[in-house]
Amino acid sequence: DAMVIQNPRYQVTQFGKPVTLSCSQTLNHNVMYWYQQKSSQAPKLLFHYYDKDFNNEADTPDNFQSRRPNTSFCFLDIRSPGLGDAAMYLCATSRDIAGGSSYEQYFGPGTRLTVT
Amino acid sequence: AQSVTQPDIHITVSEGASLELRCNYSYGATPYLFWYVQSPGQGLQLLLKYFSGDTLVQGIKGFEAEFKRSQSSFNLRKPSVHWSDAAEYFCAVRADGLTFGKGTHLIIQP
Numbered sequence: 259d260a261m262v263i264q265n266p267r268y269q270v271t272q273f274g275k276p277v278t279l280s281c282s283q284t285l286n287h288n289v290m291y292w293y294q295q296k297s298s299q300a301p302k303l304l305f306h307y308y309d310k311d312f313n314n315e316a317d318t319p320d321n322f323q324s325r326r327p328n329t330s331f332c333f334l335d336i337r338s339p340g341l342g343d344a345a346m347y348l349c350a351t352s353r354d355i356a357g358g359s360s361y362e363q364y365f366g367p368g369t370r371l372t373v374t
Numbered sequence: 375a376q377s378v379t380q381p382d383i384h385i386t387v388s389e390g391a392s393l394e395l396r397c398n399y400s401y402g403a404t405p406y407l408f409w410y411v412q413s414p415g416q417g418l419q420l421l422l423k424y425f426s427g428d429t430l431v432q433g434i435k436g437f438e439a440e441f442k443r444s445q446s447s448f449n450l451r452k453p454s455v456h457w458s459d460a461a462e463y464f465c466a467v468r469a470d471g472l473t474f475g476k477g478t479h480l481i482i483q484p
Contacts, residue, residue, distance in 0.1 A: 262417075293472075298477075299477075300464060301418070302474075303471035303472065303473075306471055315471075348417055350418075350472075362408060362420050362423050363420075363471075365410075365417040365418040365419070366417050368416070368417045
């Protein structure tokens with residue numbers, strides 16, 4: 259089945275130690291998103307890739323970076339995790355075409371990040 | 375800027391009873407609206423969406439939602455809930471990414 263896969267499902271890192279979260283998709287969608295969801299809160303968009311074009315949300319901290327080496331994969335890098343970065347990180351994809359079409363987003367199961 | 379309000383943080387419903395979850399949005403143009411459901415520790419699953427056309431949209435698992443432009447609302451309904459419907463429900467409006475409401479936690483009483 260076509261899907262959005264996130265690895266690992268659970269990640270523990272130390273304060274200040276860089277960590278990378280992975281997302282892959284078999285849907286061949288051209289847009290990939292990263293959301294941060296803290297406990298009992300709504301998901302919040304960090305950034306997205308429209309094809310190869312990176313789009314950062316204005317309030318996303320510089321500590322968060324992303325890479326998309328090809329259509330199928332997208333990575334979230336947290337350069338120096340703080341205790342406040344502990345959250346569920348959700349990857350999503352959509353198939354958008356120029357002109358404003360707005361297809362629904364498909365979410366992966368998420369990676370729960372713990373910072374010790 | 376777009377925003378979504380879900381006024382009910384928690385709702386408790388008896389199994390077999392009807393359900394309505396409220397959602398109000400603020401968006402300058404024609405909105406693309408979604409309802410997602412999230413079980414504990416899981417990602418989000420799309421229940422239904424509204425882009426245009428018929429204002430009453432049908433979704434999966436017996437859910438439906440009605441878009442009312444005059445009230446800026448997109449309320450989710452289900453005629454008879456099952457215990458497996460207990461979850462967190464998010465309403466969202468689409469701009470670049472999705473802007474979510476804060477969610478409604480649905481509790482099902484036996």
